[in-house]
Amino acid sequence: MRIIAGKWRGTALTAVGKGDAGMHLRPTTDRVRESLFNVLVGGKFGNPITGAHVLDLFAGTGALGLEALSRGAKSATLVDEGRVAGRLIGDNIKRLGAKSDASLVKCDATRLRDNPGVACDLVFLDPPYGKTLGARALQSAQVKGWLAPDALIVWEEAAPQLAPLGFQQLDARRYGDTHVTFLRLVSPP
Template sequence: MRKPTPRPATPKHGGQGQLRIIGGEWRSRRFAFPNGPSLRPTPDRVRETLFNWLAPYMEGARVLDPFAGSGALYLEALSRGASEALALDLNPDSVAALRGHLDTLRCGRGQLLQSDALRYLDTQSPSAFDVVFLDPPFNQGLLQPVCDLLENRGWLAPRAWVYTESENAPSALGLPGNWRLHREKKAGQVYYALWQRSAGETSDA
């Protein structure tokens, strides 16, 4: 008897070069993204946990994603009711792909810029965001300086939520002292955490 051909296992992020929106208006929609050397799309399971944490706060939120990459977090936030979202990325192919996805979805609430995150946050006029996703390339020392710019340059709402992915434990990141760790977990070698800003306290790390 001929044995059935086994089906290939599906990678955690929904397939190589492909992402899946998990919930909200565009639930189950799939989109391709260009591969990059440091691109690590947030796995479906981690995204589901994150957006469960953020569920009470997403509707009407203003969202910032300074290291958009595949756009998995950015598109998920828009699908789940963010009123507007700004994404930055240095890779022109990533930005072009995300623009195409927004056109396909007929979404006018998303803004995309090909820009260096640190330079943009340091030089542009700030606008306060309610939710920020920080998933920078690992081992480049980007997380602490971008957090300092967000806090010190006025990019955060008084009780903003900030999500981080890092190669180091949240307790070792040295983030602003008025950010309180709300939730944390680990998936493989990646630590992910949700922080909430307290506007009335000192911002010293």
Template sequence: MRVVAGIFGGRPLKTLDGKTTRPTSDKVKGAIFSMLGQFFEGGRVLDLYAGSGSLSIEAVSRGADAAVLVERDRKAQQIIIENIEMTKETERFSLMKMSSERALSLVDMAFDLVFLDPPYAEEQVVKDITFLEEKSLITSSATIVCETDKNVMLPETIGSFSCAKEKVYGISRITIYERNEVSR
């Protein structure tokens, strides 16, 4: 696994062995960023189930200002720390070593890009997006990227967000939500 593009492009990323996380393949990661637009002009990223930290590191590599990564698995936390250190720009990343629920109750900033890849996808994605919106933890122009098993069908709308794009890559389904135009 590696950083696909941007200022950290080509650098190797460590990943966790075992079944506690499902690392996003370079192919799927490249596809996600093709769907989002290749590069960003600033903004804050929230990676709520960070795993190896690959997606948020990729976003910062491509122009996001900073990222908050949330991970409760201790082995995954160590991999994230090593991957963040590889960037040589550790100040742009913040790792919250706790559950997603606890992290959401503690964060006090709004995010422009949110990555959701929870273990129990369908119910958790709806719950997370609803909470993020209710607590004003997402900007008015935020994009939410959900990665689930290909068999998981997320709702067309969640709160003021609608499915903007959806694509299946191998065993993964990528669903991208954007705020409805009337809500902006």
């Protein structure tokens, strides 16, 4: 895995190794990540990355949030409760020298604590497949003040998801076995 574009383009991220099967660690491939970012900056959404405050729920390696930072996001908060994921995210933040722009929150993404900072306008959501955690994580982020009033959400899942209450589906794509739904928060928290 590597950073695809931006100021850290081509930088290799820490190898996942054996991963963490118990926590369903499944990094987004370079190819899918590149396609997601092409959609984000390809016109339909303007460029929601530059200057964005990013929230990466179920961050795993942190690749999505760190890719956004590489492409001009202002900050990235990477949320994961897994021990292996926490180590990988920490290693990747150090590797990129992103300590001032990226932070790791070690907690269950479906039970976020109150947001102590700025609400996020771009959210990556990549929950373990088949566990129905995505909607719960979005609701937690909304209730705890993590989502800006018009936040854009990029939700990866094994099967298409219906937009939860308060969110509007803008687009949906399929990359092999991965379904990606683009949502916008339409009712403020």
